[in-house]
Structures are given as C-alpha cells and as structure tokens.
Amino acid sequence: MCPKVTSEYKTEIKERIIQSAIECFSKYGLDKTKMDDIAQRADLSKGTLYLYFKSKEDLFYVICENNLKVLKGQLSQIFATTKEDLVSNAEQFYENFHKIEKRENEKVFCEIIAESARNPKLQKVLYAQRIKTINVVKEYLDRQMENGFFRKDTDTEAIASGFVALYDGLIASEFLGISVNHSKKSWRKTVRAIIAGIG
Secondary structure, eight states: OOOOOHHHHHHHHHHHHHHHHHHHHHHHOTTOOOOOHHHHHOOOOHHHHHHHHHHHHHHHHHHHHHHHHHHHHHHHHHOOOHHHHHHHHHHHHHHHHHHOHHHHHHHHHHHHHHHHHTTTTHHHHHHHHHHHHHHHHHHHHHHHHHHTTSSSTTHHHHHHHHHHHHHHHHHHHHHTOOHHHHHHHHHHHHHHHHHHHHH
16 A cells, blocks of 8 residues: 655645755756756656646746745735834835845846746746736735825836836846845835835
8 A cells, every 4th residue: 555645745845846946947047957957956756746847837937926925924014103114114125035035046036037038938927927026016005005105196006016126126236246235225225215205
C-alpha cells in the first residue's frame, strides 16, 4: 500500500519547488532555466515536479500571486488616524516591503521584465499581474479617501499606478548601483509630495 500523502506534505513540496524556482530564475534567468534545474535544486524527480507545475510560466504565475498576498497583508496592517500617520506609514512601507520581498525575488522580476519583451506569453502574465497589483493599491487608497484623507476627486487608479511604477523603478535602480538608502529617501520624499498634493 502506498503511504498517504497529506495536505501538509503537498504544501511543503510546493513551497520547496517555488523557492527552488526563484533561486534558479535568479541564477540563470527564466529563459535559460530548465524544469530539470528546478527539480534538481528541489531534490525531486522531474515527474514529481510536473505533478505540481506544468511549466516555468505556471511557477512564475504562482510566485506573482504569492507576492500579491504579501502586498495585501502589508497594506492591511497600515492603519492611520491622522493624515500624518498615513504619510509616516506610507513612507515606512518601502522599507518594510523591501525586507519581506527577498533580494532574489526582486532580481527575478527585473530579469523577467526584460525577458518579457521577447516572450509574448510571459508579457501577458506580467501585464495581468501588474493590473492586479495596481488594483490592490487602489483599493487601499480608496479606503483612505473614504476616511477623509484625500479629496473626493482623487484619481486613485492613476496614483496607484504611479506608486507601483515608483517602487519597481527604485528596485531596478538598486540593481544598477543606486544605494538602498538613496532609494528609501526617494520613496519617502515622493510619497510625501504625492499625498500632500491629493490631500
């Protein structure tokens, strides 16, 4: 009789595969990474790997979804009773999310954005995830507008898109040599200016 496979075991294997994929994508890039590489790093057979994920794109999609969950969790913890609280929390967000979003993950996304220019299927996945990310931030901004922190005519979708682009741009700049401290300062100054402008 085959041993029973528990849900906990399946979850553990899935997480191991995801982490192995991140490490492989970071080291080789999405295009050059093979499913064999991921299976080997995860210490699993290729057959087991395919039971959980059918392709590298499937893995990348799950990585994106996990990052969205982290983003939602971070935003749900940002409470504000005053406008200054809101500004302070927003300024701190970059540093907090930066700590959670491992360097490997950030490197993977920078490389995959570049590769998406040559891969229409990957481009569609990235576009869909970008829209989801913007919507998560927009929902947070909408709640703050309802709380009276922003003007009622604020275009929260445009502001959310700007915040997401700012974050991604600063992360990319760090890989080009810009210091983390400089990125944090740029985030704080820009966020404060934006919130002041729509308040």
